[in-house]
Each structure stands twice: as C-alpha cells, then as structure tokens.
Amino acid sequence: MQQTDSLIYVIFGASGDLTRRKLVPALYSLFVQNLLPDKFTLLGVSRSQFTDEAFRLEMRSAINEFKEIDNAGKIDEFIKKIYYKSIQFDNASTYHMLKNRMEEINGSKKINGNVIFYMSTPPSLYGVIPQNLASVGLNNQNDGWKRLIIEKPFGYDLESALKLKDLLLKDWSEDQLFRIDHYLGKETVQNLLVTRFSNGIFEPLWDRNYIHHVEITSAESIGVEKRGGYYDTSGALRDMVQNHLLQVVALTAMESPSSLEPIAIRNEILKVFQSLRPILKEDVKKNTIRGQYIASKIKNENIAGYREEEGVKPESDTETYAAVKFYIDNWRWGGVPFYIRTGKRLPTRVTEVVIHFKPTPHFLFAKGAACNTCNQLVIRIQPDEGILLKFGMKTPGAGFDVQTVNMDFHYSDLSHLRIPSAYERLIYDSINGDATLFARTEEVIEAWKFLSPVIEAWKNDKDVPLYGYPAGTWGPETADDLIEEKDMTWRYPCKNLLDDGFYCEL
Ligand code: BG6
Numbered sequence: 001m002q003q004t005d006s007l008i009y010v011i012f013g014a015s016g017d018l019t020r021r022k023l024v025p026a027l028y029s030l031f032v033q034n035l036l037p038d039k040f041t042l043l044g045v046s047r048s049q050f051t052d053e054a055f056r057l058e059m060r061s062a063i064n065e066f067k068e069i070d071n072a073g074k075i076d077e078f079i080k081k082i083y084y085k086s087i088q089f090d091n092a093s094t095y096h097m098l099k100n101r102m103e104e105i106n107g108s109k110k111i112n113g114n115v116i117f118y119m120s121t122p123p124s125l126y127g128v129i130p131q132n133l134a135s136v137g138l139n140n141q142n143d144g145w146k147r148l149i150i151e152k153p154f155g156y157d158l159e160s161a162l163k164l165k166d167l168l169l170k171d172w173s174e175d176q177l178f179r180i181d182h183y184l185g186k187e188t189v190q191n192l193l194v195t196r197f198s199n200g201i202f203e204p205l206w207d208r209n210y211i212h213h214v215e216i217t218s219a220e221s222i223g224v225e226k227r228g229g230y231y232d233t234s235g236a237l238r239d240m241v242q243n244h245l246l247q248v249v250a251l252t253a254m255e256s257p258s259s260l261e262p263i264a265i266r267n268e269i270l271k272v273f274q275s276l277r278p279i280l281k282e283d284v285k286k287n288t289i290r291g292q293y294i295a296s297k298i299k300n301e302n303i304a305g306y307r308e309e310e311g312v313k314p315e316s317d318t319e320t321y322a323a324v325k326f327y328i329d330n331w332r333w334g335g336v337p338f339y340i341r342t343g344k345r346l347p348t349r350v351t352e353v354v355i356h357f358k359p360t361p362h363f364l365f366a367k368g369a370a371c372n373t374c375n376q377l378v379i380r381i382q383p384d385e386g387i388l389l390k391f392g393m394k395t396p397g398a399g400f401d402v403q404t405v406n407m408d409f410h411y412s413d414l415s416h417l418r419i420p421s422a423y424e425r426l427i428y429d430s431i432n433g434d435a436t437l438f439a440r441t442e443e444v445i446e447a448w449k450f451l452s453p454v455i456e457a458w459k460n461d462k463d464v465p466l467y468g469y470p471a472g473t474w475g476p477e478t479a480d481d482l483i484e485e486k487d488m489t490w491r492y493p494c495k496n497l498l499d500d501g502f503y504c505e506l
Pocket of ligand 1: 220239240351
C-alpha cells in the first residue's frame, strides 16, 4: 500500500446529492480520525456557480446533517481546505481553467501533484470527463499519481461497458481506475471473507457436498424517491444485481486467495464471474422473475405505484423487483443453485446471505424433514448486522421432537466499535492505492455478459411477464416458484435478525 502525504481530491458533480450525503461526510470523518494526508485539499467541481465561500457553507451544512461523527470540533479546520470551480463538463477548453485552478491551489499550498478525480456525475459523463482531463495532461503521473473513481453504473449493457472500457483505457491505465461498488465497502460484506477464511469450522462445509442452495436478498422498503428519472432507465437488474449482488455472490463463492494482496483477492473474484453459467435466452422465463410495484395502502397511507412516481413514464416497463436463479460451474459449486432477489417497496430494508445446508442423510426424528428447517447460516449485511446459525434441538419433554433454535451474534454487541460507512472505507483505500475493494474491468464485463441474455429477453420477449406487486409486499408471489424444491420458499426475513419466517409488520 502506498502512503501519501498530499492530495487534491476533485469531486465532479459537487453540487449533487451524493457529495452532500456521502462523500463529504466520509471525507470529514476520515479527517477527524487523522486518516487524510497532511496536505489535503478538496476541490468541488460542477456546472452550478458557487464561490468558495458559498460552497463551503453548503458543505458545512452537509456535515452538520451527518450525525455519526463525534468530533464536530474540527469542522472549521476542515472547511478551510475546501475550494470550488465551475466548469462545463463537455467543453474541453474549460479544463485548462480547472488545471489552472488546481495549480493555483497547488502553489499556494505547496503540495505535489497527487490527485483523485471522483466522478459523481450522471453516467453519460464517465467517458467525457476523463477524456477531457487527459486532453490537458491531468492523467499524467510524472508529478504525482492521478486516480479516477467512477461510480456505478459502469455502462448500460455489455456493448456500452466495452465502449466505455476502451475509451477509458486509451488515456488511463487500469491501476489508475477505481470503480466504486459501495457494497464492497460495507464492513459486513468484507466480513464474508473473514467468516469464511478465519474459521476452521465453516470452510470444510462450504461446497456442493454440504450446501443445498444459497440465497441472497437485498430488500428496500423505500421506493424510487426523487430518482425516478435515473431509475426508469435502469431498473433493479442494472441498479442492484449487475453490481452489488453479484459482488456479494463472488465473495460468498470465491476460493481462498493466496494472500490479502489486491491482485490475489481480485483474481479469485474474477474466477467466480467467469464461472457463472450463462442463462440461455430460452431459460430466462423459467429462471428469472421481474416485478414492478403498484399502488397500495399501508397503515391507512396511500402509497403510489411505480408508474405514478415523479420522473417515471406512465407506461414504464422498468422492473423494480428482480429475482434470478443461476449456477456457478466449478468444482466447489457444481449443481448448487444460487437465488438472488432485490426490490424496492418491499416490507422492510434488509440485505442478507443465507447458506442453506443439506438435510442429514437419514432423518431419525419425527419432524423437520423439509429443508426449510435444515441448518442455515444467515449472514446479515444490513441492518442489524450479524450472523445467525440455525440448528435443530430437542424440544424438552417426552419423545424426540426437534425444534429449530438460533445461535446469534450482533455487531451491535461490539458497542465500543463504530462501523464506518462504506464510502469512508473506500475513499480511504483509494487514497492509499489499495484497489482490493474496487471492481476490476474484467469483473464488470463478465457481469454484463452474464446478464445480457436476461436484459435482452426482458426487453424483447413478450412471453416474459412483468408482474405487478402491491407496494409493501415481498414482490411477485410467483417468485416462490423459482425455488423448485417442494415445500421450500425464500426466507422471509424481518427487521430483526432473529425474527424470521414472518411477514414484517407494515
Ligand atoms: C444504490 C442504488 O447503488 O444502492 C440504489 O442505486 C439503492 O437504488 C442503493 O437504493 C442501496 O444501497 P444500500 O447501501 O442502502 O443498500
């Protein structure tokens, strides 16, 4: 890992929501913990006109809204490090002005040329801005390193992702590119590696011999909120599955890396992507479910359907729910189905990985033969972060009745430790040149390849239905049929890690 003592952090799209809600609070939190380089400057860039002072005021209020940081006393010191420059992103000539501003800041602060450019802009600019930066030499690493952080989505489909890849790699090298997938910054997602590879008891069971199937859910109770315009061109498959959920699959399924070096971990992740069994066009209907939330009433409150949301076309076919069944064709996972699902306006917010173990070869006792009651390891990514192991125990009393009980760990029990935000971790790593938790080009391309037939069929095959589901339910009921095994359904997790098997209170 390279340490650095100076840095200009340039955020494109500085007047946007992500900068306010995530990036600046994360940078401030790092500053409070003395984790930023000594000579640090933040330069906000966007189309809007702000003076340095006006932008500082905005950022001060963003930090004040962020309640998680203890040491608010350092805010004045931090704010002084912030500057602003307005440019037209698609006008190459204005990048000279940006360069001048950076040199001016450089000169007055006597810092060298380490720079991070963070693309917090609409995806349509992910090609344009880096190209324009390169045209004025801001990709040049002679006077310090230059890195680009790119938010998802990286492309809209395989074709556009390949184009974007070629465009970026023309002026930038792979090790300058840091593709953010904020799920990889989550403490509990990283803990998948620690749970698997620091314990002798799980890994020997972690394969086709003992695992019946793997289920990954990422549910959100919110709708599309103010992002209807963006979401309507994306949908659940592109917004959540292509990136976040497939990364979680990779960490759940990968082989043990030879070391913690970024290349070792990323190589193992890539192998999982390369082993995903392609879903044939003719199997899309059988192996995927898509849905869209429709209006409903929750606790006497009318909830709008997706098509009524601001920015969404009234006849939109965009999915707000996606479930996919697939296989990973390698020795570890041969024949084990993976089920992933995600959706908006579901009953609760929860992301979890559930490892369903196979039943015992011969079941001695009267109850519990159906695999829904087999051992499960639930890795709760959020909220109520933790791990739950479900196993059978003798019900006290006569006979040998078996009941399922829980052994559980909650992160909240480690009350002295704060869980840093995903952005905090990822920004810190990118400053230190650690690319482990960033998606590599090949991973992204493999993920698009895998989903291409689904995208294609959902767009063109009229036989693949788009189911409506009332806001506040667990998505289309027919999603249960994806799990072909008799008597088995998805786990219906509720707000609390332990309180599963029930519909949440709406
Ligand atoms: C984003 C998606 O990447 O992830 C959003 O664009 C989604 O639609 C969000 O709401 C979910 O993130 P988290 O961290 O709240 O699970």
